[in-house]
Amino acid sequence: MAGLPKKRLRAPEESTAMDHAERFRSLRPQLPGRELHWLEQLRDAAEHRFATSGFPSSHLEEWKYTPRALIERQVFQPAGPDAAPVDAALVERYRLTDAWVLVFVDGRFASDHSWLEGLPEGVAILPLATALQACPEQVAARFQRLAGKQDHGLVAFTTAYFRDGVFLRIPAGATLTRPVQLLHLASRAGGLRVLRHLVLLECHAEARVVETYAGVEGAEGLTAAITEIELGENAALEHYKLQVEGPRSYHFGGIYAELARSARLRQHQGAFGGLWARTDIHGDLGQGTECRLDGLFLATGQRQLDTHTRIRHTAPYGVTRETYRGIATERGRGVFTGRIVVEQEAQKTDAEMNNRNLLLSDGAEIDSRPQLEIHADDVKCSHGVAVGQLDPDAVFYLESRGIGQDSARQWLTFAFAKAMLENIDLDELRRQEHAALLTALPQAESIGEWP
Template structure:
């Protein structure tokens, strides 16, 4: 705990609080004040905390990142921006933590569906925001959530009503352009009974040192179906914390695809609470090069009977990169007939790469089917030899096997434009000689 750092941020907070959205709402002011107090008391998370034992965020404490108080989108390169905006989606763009109406596109959105910035939602639908904000993400869990609750400048609000099926995805594009900047955003996604929606979060930034702290709360109604994609490809000097917290009703289905490529230090939390007969699928791919540190923390709470969860995370680490996977499945005492499987597979491409993996099962019911598996290793020499025996040189054989390992997760993406951009990110990080893009 570094209370000196917390005090510096708390002092800075007093200068920005008056311009944060929702200051006219007593309940939000009280929530922010409570969060500020929690953060001031604890500071940023420490490796002394069990949930953060493999991830040291002291690099964040050495700087004082400052939020942008207004939108600054004028210097964005239009071609660079276009390369990240996905085709055939509704697009919401946040620049330095603020909604840009000019860069966003919500044309032909069904009139019954609400998609707007969080700042607008706090004006137009404050009662609905109050009902959901902070109920999936518990700010007492760790101080990054409290930090986000106090500091968030904007975000995305989505409400899909009963039986509404969205015919194309919503993309939330987070862009950070400033040096020593801080982009702190809060998102709420609500899918009512029997609704269906797909949301894509994309995190990118200019090559600067900055901090992204984003929290997304997802509420999946009875028999509803929500798929959330996240692609994090930020500056290699940036720090990233992104948390997704999900509450599923009876028979609800939720799928998450997490692709972590960027940042000097990046941490993703995905926590889901499952109700009776609900289904949850978590997929992830993390690629680390140079001295990157990429941490993934997942938790699936089986609270009621007959729920099903599936989890597969893969990591590929090269140079002196470090990966972390902490996966936890909790089966409550009355969650009988739970069916849960968790797997984490890691490929180390250099002797200096490192991964810490910690799968956990906590089972309090007695009629369940649960299991987990972990692998950490290098490329299989027998497979390399097999390809060499088929006239493939050793370097190409290694490249082919590496991409085949990663491509299993890329192939799970059913949105073509997102699939292609994620594939480009994978190809950009590892040698391509001998690998044909069309194979992947």
């Protein structure tokens, strides 16, 4: 009709992104650091970015296997102002006994179940919401410096709406004799848990950090957690991540690291939970650095478990070793994308990537994409990938020794996976991942006591 203003029609994806942003915008008054101008500016920019792009979709090459519609159909709600009751049995199940532990329930810090007694002088381990009040300048100097390089909606989402997290700073020359565990527990269906962690090791410092993500039976929702890691010259960090959330949960984890000269990073990931779970591991490596990454996933039912790594060598004499194994059964799906970039200045780089995968059923799928991008001419770089089924000769060999076919297949599958568990230096964590593997592995009772 003449004279009436034309209504602009939005594309479905745009509408969805804006609707999500409108829903989450109501969280802003509850978030920490509202009195900090720099943080509010970051949140404003991130909120606008998320309203524009929404959750990442398969239109982006790095997210081509992402089931965006699964996430966007859900309604996630953050925990209320009152702390949720903590399942003490669940805390004890996953808590490391000889560690400094920070427990988070539905994204909120649970001080009554945390333990930080006896920290060495000068070591700071604080909930991020507390650090924003106690030492805002130290947080401001590092927050978003590494994660901000990632141009996708989930990073913007965590920046805009993070509720808490951990600020960990180890001063120069200090060595932590116990690991630090960040224990995240989900207690309810439809929950929203958004966290940001800062891990800072100054020169010659050493530490071990464990991130554990679990939940009570029936707990669902979305966990979005980003960890930024800065390692000073000659610093060394062992970082572990165990993800065993519920079968209807969604999980995104980003680990973004920067290594100064001669620093060393060792990272292990075990992924067994969630309907969809993805972890990105990115690292920028300086001169003479060492980066060792390995991990294991087991996708059962209709789970999709993704691991994406991107290691960039920016200076000479760096070493990278990546070793990942995946198992998919029933209609499970796994994705591994590993990318190693060697810049022109990074001569004498030594980098290897190995990805082996096991398909246990006709409906299972694993997509593996190893990538090398080399701009230097004096390097040693290689990659290998294999996707296959159990060796029928090996199954027959065990059957000929009196072992039933189902048991033989389970034994061989467990042996394939167990090789990655042996890379875990923390005995208690290795036992937890061993138990998680057996819980997730179909018909694991046929394995019995493994030596």
